[in-house]
Amino acid sequence: MPSAREIKQAVKEHYSQLAQQGRSCCGDAGHLELLGYSQEDLAKLSDEVLSIGAGCGNPIALADLREGEIVLDLGSGGGIDVFLAAQRVGPRGRAIGVDMTEAMVERARIRAKKLSFSNVEFLLGEIESLPLADASVDVVISNCVINLVPDKARAFSEAFRVLKPGGRLIVSDIVTRGKRANFFKGDLRAWASCLAGAIEDKEYLKIISDAGFERVEIIAHSPIPEPAGFYSVTVRAFKPAGL
Numbered sequence: 001m002p003s004a005r006e007i008k009q010a011v012k013e014h015y016s017q018l019a020q021q022g023r024s025c026c027g028d029a030g031h032l033e034l035l036g037y038s039q040e041d042l043a044k045l046s047d048e049v050l051s052i053g054a055g056c057g058n059p060i061a062l063a064d065l066r067e068g069e070i071v072l073d074l075g076s077g078g079g080i081d082v083f084l085a086a087q088r089v090g091p092r093g094r095a096i097g098v099d100m101t102e103a104m105v106e107r108a109r110i111r112a113k114k115l116s117f118s119n120v121e122f123l124l125g126e127i128e129s130l131p132l133a134d135a136s137v138d139v140v141i142s143n144c145v146i147n148l149v150p151d152k153a154r155a156f157s158e159a160f161r162v163l164k165p166g167g168r169l170i171v172s173d174i175v176t177r178g179k180r181a182n183f184f185k186g187d188l189r190a191w192a193s194c195l196a197g198a199i200e201d202k203e204y205l206k207i208i209s210d211a212g213f214e215r216v217e218i219i220a221h222s223p224i225p226e227p228a229g230f231y232s233v234t235v236r237a238f239k240p241a242g243l
């Protein structure tokens with residue numbers, strides 16, 4: 001099993017290359033339609049944003065975003081969900097993306113400028129140590145990222161810290177159905193491709209609950225083409241209102 005440092009380095013190199021090439025790991029814009037992105041949303045964004053979309057779900061569609069809210073996207077990549085969130089929360093709200101891959105952040109910042117977004121911000125940083133104050137955001141979203149993180153408990157406890165009391169978490173990710181031997185664990189390429197770090201669905205939900213979240217539930221799921229036993233879920237959870 002590679003060390004956490006080796007895994008993060010491999011993940012960074014992989015997504016750096018994709019950012020420089022303007023490519024997604026997961027197919028063309030057709031793959032976004034299969035995930036449920038509406039034609040209307042896709043038409044609002046440029047090809048440069050869509051070509052690099054690397055999600056495995058559609059957290060924005062299920063986040064019920066309201067005008068004026070502050071939204072944080074963990075592992076924002078090329079920024080697709082940040083841009084869609086920014087349109088939903090409007091000029092009184094804000095959408096913030098955090099990503100550890102410099103080339104991704106640079107690319108997203110250039111697109112934000114070109115598309116004239118004034119309510120988005122892309123920060124370079126690790127989601128296990130978020131560069132944000134306690135209780136500073138209304139909603140945390142993430143799309144196909146936590147599986148890449150060796151210390152998932154730390155990532156969810158950071159999401160919990162930065163959420164305001166009563167705030168919500170909507171996360172799409174790859175998990176496995178039931179406990180299964182994951183033969184990819186030693187393969188750094190399989191980590192970067194969102195397979196080796198995928199954990200059992202039940203364990204995933206437990207880590208979120210253990211971070212302090214309540215009402216943790218899977219609100220959508222879809223198959224992925226292969227390998228058998230892996231699938232994509234969208235989980236919703238809330239930070240208790242009294243905290």
Ligand SMILES: C[S@@+](CC[C@H](N)C(=O)[O-])C[C@H]1O[C@@H](n2cnc3c(N)ncnc32)[C@H](O)[C@@H]1O
Binds near residue numbers: 056074077127
């Ligand atoms: C599969 S891509 C998904 C990108 C984006 N969410 C989307 O839907 O297009 C994974 C992204 O997560 C970022 N990432 C992985 N681990 C991270 C970590 N520990 N902290 C911050 N970003 C991370 C990678 O740099 C990459 O941009």
